[in-house]
Amino acid sequence: MAPTAASTAPTAFAATAYVAARSRAHGPTAALWHAVELHRPASEVDGACELTLCGTLARVTLDEDWPTSARDVCVPCAALAGSGR
Structure with a gap:
């Protein structure tokens, strides 16, 4: 029996979780808070540098x-995470 469109449709997943990350200041560019999409337990990323939604590397902080x-x-x-800033 061939799969139908309904059986192959994507399923709904839990809401996307984001954590805050702080970038470094670079010359005239100030350090900013960024959003990181969390794909693993928060304890594994605390303090690690991760790729942010905008493409910057920033250090994750759970504080x-x-x-x-x-x-x-x-x-x-903020716009990509949908926080409405």
């Missing part, structure tokens, strides 16, 4: 929630 209430937030990460 700051995402979306963060900080003012120095990466606008593209």
Whole structure:
């Protein structure tokens, strides 16, 4: 029996989890808070550098929630994470 469209349709997954990450300042560019999509347990990424939603490498911190209430937030990460900034 051949699979039908209904049986091969993608299934709904749990909501995407994001964690906050802090980039380094580079010359005139200030350090910003970025969003990282979490694909493994948070304990495995705390303090590690990860690729952010906007493509920057930043150090993950579990001390700051995402979306963060900080003012120095990466606008593209906020938009891509859907936090409405």
